[in-house]
Amino acid sequence: MMIQKVTLHHVRIPLKTPFANRLTTVTDRDLILVEAEDEQGSVGWGECVAFSSPWYTEETVGTAWHVMEEFLIPLLLHHRLEHPMEVPERFAPVRRHYMAKAALEGAVWDIWSQRQGISLAQALGGTRKRIAAGVVVGTGSPEDMMATIHRRVDEGYRRIKVKVKPNADVDVLTQIRKEFPDLPLMVDANSAYTLNDLEHLKRLDSFKLLMIEQPLAADDIVDHALLQRELSTPICLDESLHSLEDVRKAVEMGSCQIVNVKVGRVGGLSEAKRIHDYCQARNIPVWCGGMLESGIGRAHNIALASLAGFVLPGDISASNRYWERDLIQPEVVVHNGMIDVSFDRPGIGFAVDRKRVEEICLAKRTFTR
Ligand SMILES: O=C(O)CCC(=O)c1ccccc1C(=O)O
Ligand SMILES: [Mg+2]
Incomplete structure (x- = not known):
């Protein structure tokens, strides 16, 4: 080629x-x-x-x-x-x-x-015929965030991620757990905290969170290892990981128990697959992160998330989550909380x-x- x-x-x-x-x-x-x-x-x-x-x-x-x-x-x-x-x-x-x-x-x-003559999912070694859809709720007033969560749950999403920061975490989580005691729920801090917030972060352990994503600095794996020892909630790293080498070091240091794989953040599908293979061999759960992609990037994410080691729902939602009209046909839809993986058409499986x-x-x- x-x-x-x-x-x-x-x-x-x-x-x-x-x-x-x-x-x-x-x-x-x-x-x-x-x-x-x-x-x-x-x-x-x-x-x-x-x-x-x-x-x-x-x-x-x-x-x-x-x-x-x-x-x-x-x-x-x-x-x-x-x-x-x-x-x-x-x-x-x-x-x-x-x-x-x-x-x-x-x-x-x-x-x-x-x-x-094969689908991108097959080319990557994917096997899942459908993947669980997860969705992200951005920062806002607790009332707006609650209304959005109700809507996303009604739309069938299997896992909700909420953005948190100091002074906008415990209250909204308390409210969510009051209304949805068993909802698969996680938080993403995009580096909003430091180790000075240790006592505060320990309070998040009481909300049965699947994980807390990137609580500390965007380039850190040292403080995250210290924090992980103090928390029962698994830490997931996002911004800190740009390669399989980064993942290996974070895992060896105990900086995270879960890995967010974003194709763009790690330099491509090849590196993403390598990270998947490494984590799968060690029973480290991975999931596919999102970057407000158009349907084109979304199609790549869906193919990647069809690999067997993507055991947790990712930030992969329907086209209509963000777009009035997507750039691909057919658009990505969520049925019963799941998204179909395209295996029948060659390549990404959607027409631009x-x-x-x-x-x-x-x-x-x-x-x-
Ligand atoms: O719905 C999505 O595409 C993911 C939303 C999201 O959390 C995000 C979006 C843009 C950049 C970073 C992040 C993140 O995971 O931190
Ligand atoms: Mg993130």
């Missing part, structure tokens, strides 16, 4: 309702879509999940476009590849820039699975709605050499 053409589409999609967390509020989702073509004319799609500002990690739409254009696309074009797992080696001369790398690698995985992509496109550029 040889990639001969890459087109980047910078698109902006309005969210149905703003997504708020402690660091930012996203009202319009800027994304870079990657459309790659091989020497046989097969077309594959990837999605760069960087945001327009660097609140989650240091990458942005601007840095990702720059690094893809100047460095990554030239490394990819006109090089023979036997398998998408070779892409990380080709990108090795570029440090970090995980989301930029993941977007290009995702398009290569799509093309490669099409050429094999090119007309819609054109409508919301802010900038587009094609690279051939």
Whole structure:
């Protein structure tokens, strides 16, 4: 397989309702879509999940476009590849820039699975025919958060994650447990706490949480190990993990008991699969994180979450959770709390709605050499 053409589409999609967390509020989702073509004319799609500002990690739409254009696309074009797992080696001369790398690698995985005549899920080694859907409730007033949780439970979601921060945690959790004593529930702090909050964090142990995601600093695995020894609730790391090596070190130190796998944060599906394999062999539960993806990124996430080690519901929700109209057909739907994995069609298994992509496109550029 040889990639001969890459087109980047910078698109902006309005969210149905703003997504708020402690660091930012996203009202319009800027994304870079990657459309790659091989020497046989097969077309594959990837999605760069960087945001327009660097609140989650240091990458942005601007840095990702720059690094893809100047460095990554030239490394990819006109090089023979036997398998998408070779892409990380080709990108090795570029440090970090995980989301930029993941977007290009995702398009290569799509093309490669099409050429094999198999679904992306099968190409990755997935076996689950359907996956459990989970949903995230952003920060807001306790009343708004409760109303949203009621709605999501009625929609059938199997697990609810709420964003928390100091002074916006215990009260809302108390209310949730009053109304939903047995709901599979977890919290995500996006690094809102420090070890100075230790006594406060211990109070979260009483809410029967599945886990607490990234309570401490975004680059930390040392303090998380200290914290985990003091909590009975499992810690799950998100921002701290960018590679299998990061995961190995965190596991060996006891910094987390559960791993959030985000394709963009770890540099692509190949690394995500390696992390899955490592954790599966050690009975460490993993789940697939979300980045407010369009249907294209969502399709990649669904394929990944079909791997057997993804034993917990991820942040994978229906297209209509965020979008009035998605970029793929058919849209992703949740039935009885589950999402079907596409095994019958080659590649990502969804058609990209090119007309819609054109409508919301802010900038587009094609690279051939
Ligand atoms: O519903 C989703 O796509 C996930 C929402 C979410 O929690 C999130 C969204 C954007 C960036 C980081 C995170 C996170 O998991 O921390
Ligand atoms: Mg998170």
